[in-house]
Amino acid sequence: MPTSHNLPSGQPGDAAWRKSTYSAAHNECVEIADLPNAIAVRDSKSVSHQPLVLPRSSFTDFITGCRTGHWDTPD
Known part of the structure; x- marks a missing residue:
């Protein structure tokens, strides 16, 4: 299971953020x-x-968990 890690010093300002194409028409953007x-x-x-910062080796597992509802909570 992926874990969160602290960003290395200086990384957030240098990062080039991209919005998910699935979020374009909604207010729930990742x-x-x-x-x-x-x-x-x-x-x-x-x-x-x-x-949330994931090692590259865990990112695919994270996306799979999102797609399959692994972290969904009951309504």
């Missing part, structure tokens, strides 16, 4: 940024919050 050894994920409405 952005990702490629870091040297990781992928950062953040909510575009909360850019001041620390992003």
Whole structure:
């Protein structure tokens, strides 16, 4: 299971964030940024919050979990 990690010093300002194409028509936007050894994920409405940073080796597992509802909560 992916874990969050602290961003290395200086990385957030240098990151080039991209918005998910699936989020374009909705207010629930997710952005990702490629870091040297990781992928950062953040909510575009909360850019001041620390992003979730995943090792590149865990990013695919994270996306699979999102697609399959692994982290969904009951309504």
